[in-house]
Amino acid sequence: EAQVTQNPRYLITVTGKKLTVTCSQNMNHEYMSWYRQDPGLGLRQIYYSMNVEVTDKGDVPEGYKVSRKEKRNFPLILESPSPNQTSLYFCASMRRPGEDSGRVNEQFFGPGTRLTVL
Amino acid sequence: AQRVTQPEKLLSVFKGAPVELKCNYSYSGSPELFWYVQYSRQRLQLLLRHISRESIKGFTADLNKGETSFHLKKPFAQEEDSAMYYCALSPPYSSASKIIFGSGTRLSIRP
Numbered sequence: 001e002a003q004v005t006q007n008p009r010y011l012i013t014v015t016g017k018k019l020t021v022t023c024s025q026n027m028n029h030e031y032m033s034w035y036r037q038d039p040g041l042g043l044r045q046i047y048y049s050m051n052v053e054v055t056d057k058g059d060v061p062e063g064y065k066v067s068r069k070e071k072r073n074f075p076l077i078l079e080s081p082s083p084n085q086t087s088l089y090f091c092a093s094m095r096r097p098g099e100d101s102g103r104v105n106e107q108f109f110g111p112g113t114r115l116t117v118l
Numbered sequence: 119a120q121r122v123t124q125p126e127k128l129l130s131v132f133k134g135a136p137v138e139l140k141c142n143y144s145y146s147g148s149p150e151l152f153w154y155v156q157y158s159r160q161r162l163q164l165l166l167r168h169i170s171r172e173s174i175k176g177f178t179a180d181l182n183k184g185e186t187s188f189h190l191k192k193p194f195a196q197e198e199d200s201a202m203y204y205c206a207l208s209p210p211y212s213s214a215s216k217i218i219f220g221s222g223t224r225l226s227i228r229p
Contacts, residue, residue, distance in 0.1 A: 033217065040127060042222030043162075043204055090162065094217070106152070107206075107217060109162040 002027045006091050006110035013081055014118050021076045021113050023091030031094040032074040033058070033107070034066065036087040043090070049074055081117040089113045120145050122207050124220035131195050132228050139190040139223045141179075141205030149207045151181055151188040154219075156202040165190075165203070175199070200227045 004025045013019055025032065033048040035058075045058030049068040063085055065077040074093075078085060091110040121144040131137055143151065151168040166174045168181040168188060179190045188205060205220040 031217075035219075042124075042202075043219045045217075045219065048217075092162075106164045106167070107154075107162075111161050 004110040012116045023074045025093040029093035035090045122220040126223045130226040137192045137195045141188045152206045154204045
């Protein structure tokens with residue numbers, strides 16, 4: 001089954017304790033992205049990756065790191081989490097923006113990771 | 119600047135009433151436009167795309183290049199339409215830029 005998976009689904013941690021949220025897709029997609037969703041602010045992009053070893057900042061990258069060593073994985077790293085990073089995080093993947101001119105590119109989202117930083 | 123604007127954070131209508139969720143975009147070129155939906159406790163999923171010109175769950179959206187809008191419409195709202203709706207823009211072929219989402223509109227259907 002084609003899907004995007006995230007782990008963990010729920011995480012409660014304390015300020016300053018490094019954590020990693022994993023994201024994996026089995027669709028051989030080139031494009032992957034991380035978003036955070038907060039009430040009243042909607043969906044905001046943290047980082048995205050156009051391909052292996054190619055990453056770029058989204059709208060709210062501060063306090064986050066990512067890596068893209070393999071095509072299928074795109075982990076989100078919080079080196080020193082703070083309470084303002086308490087949020088619902090979504091990973092998404094897509095074949096490649098604009099690829100196959102005339103066809104539409106759909107983003108596939110993971111189930112979300114609810115993170116609480118105390 | 120490249121931007122997707124959804125002016126309404128919350129839209130509340132009665133069941134059976136018409137619904138219109140607004141989306142305006144700013145992009146130099148011919149992007150592809152989408153609507154994504156997130157039902158309660160579920161992941162985001164694609165609702166419809168401008169290029170397909172289809173109707174999904176009674177929703178339609180027409181791309182108006184002159185007004186740079188892609189409003190989502192449904193003639194008769196149903197309670198199960200209550201959800202968070204995001205308008206999104208994808209760059210055209212050969213562009214390396216990112217996908218852009220609007221801030222979302224929460225649609226609430228009152229019985």
